[in-house]
Amino acid sequence: MSASLRDYIESIVSISDDEFDYILGAFVPITVAKGEVLLHQEHVCNYFYFVESGAIRMYTVRESGEESTRYINTEGQMGTALVSFMNHQPSFEAIQAIEKSEIQRISYTRFHELARKIPAWQQLYVTLLERALQYNIFRLETFLTMDAHARYEWLSQSHPEYLQRFPVKLLSSFLGISRETLSRLRAIN
Numbered sequence: 001m002s003a004s005l006r007d008y009i010e011s012i013v014s015i016s017d018d019e020f021d022y023i024l025g026a027f028v029p030i031t032v033a034k035g036e037v038l039l040h041q042e043h044v045c046n047y048f049y050f051v052e053s054g055a056i057r058m059y060t061v062r063e064s065g066e067e068s069t070r071y072i073n074t075e076g077q078m079g080t081a082l083v084s085f086m087n088h089q090p091s092f093e094a095i096q097a098i099e100k101s102e103i104q105r106i107s108y109t110r111f112h113e114l115a116r117k118i119p120a121w122q123q124l125y126v127t128l129l130e131r132a133l134q135y136n137i138f139r140l141e142t143f144l145t146m147d148a149h150a151r152y153e154w155l156s157q158s159h160p161e162y163l164q165r166f167p168v169k170l171l172s173s174f175l176g177i178s179r180e181t182l183s184r185l186r187a188i189n
Helices: 003-010 017-026 082-087 108-117 119-145 148-158 160-165 168-175 179-188
Strands: 027-032 037-039 047-053 055-061 067-074 077-079 094-097 101-107
Touching: 003 017, 003 047, 017 027, 017 108, 017 119, 037 047, 047 055, 047 067, 047 108, 055 101, 055 168, 067 077, 067 168, 101 108, 108 119, 119 148, 148 160, 148 168, 148 179, 160 168, 168 179
Parallel strands: none
Antiparallel strands: 027 101, 037 094, 047 077, 047 101, 055 067, 055 094
16 A cells, blocks of 8 residues: 555545545556656656656757756656646657656556546646646746756755755756756855
8 A cells, every 4th residue: 555645645635545545546556677768758658657766757858869857756756748648649758767766657547537536636636737837837937047056056955855866967957057067066065
């Protein structure tokens, strides 16, 4: 039984034991190795993921080979390539395990079945969409208004554990700055 999944859901909506049992039955636990790709670019995203342990990222690879990490999910978080999942169309981004991870995944079909059958799940979905919109607007604003130092300060205040946990290459792609700039900022701070 996934206590962390229940805690996550109940941090957003209230559910009964029966509802949770039904919800949990829609999830499939998987173990993914560090570096394993859960979704390749240009493939349709058929799953929503809940991270029990480890970490995954949503990222794009440009034609130049440069990576840009949009989002990092760590323990107790849920995420997916949202646009592809919602529209059931090929994804412009990929999903990869940053570390060996224990994940609960739910298929597109089962996710929407829950939304039809359990009003609390529908509310959870709306809340996830609202949070994703707010986060993506914030990310856009940081890239438009913050310089590299301000982005680094935001990361060190909002996710200080990332600075110790993840490699410079991944963090620089998340912050939209070069590895050299990130290394200089780390040395200063």
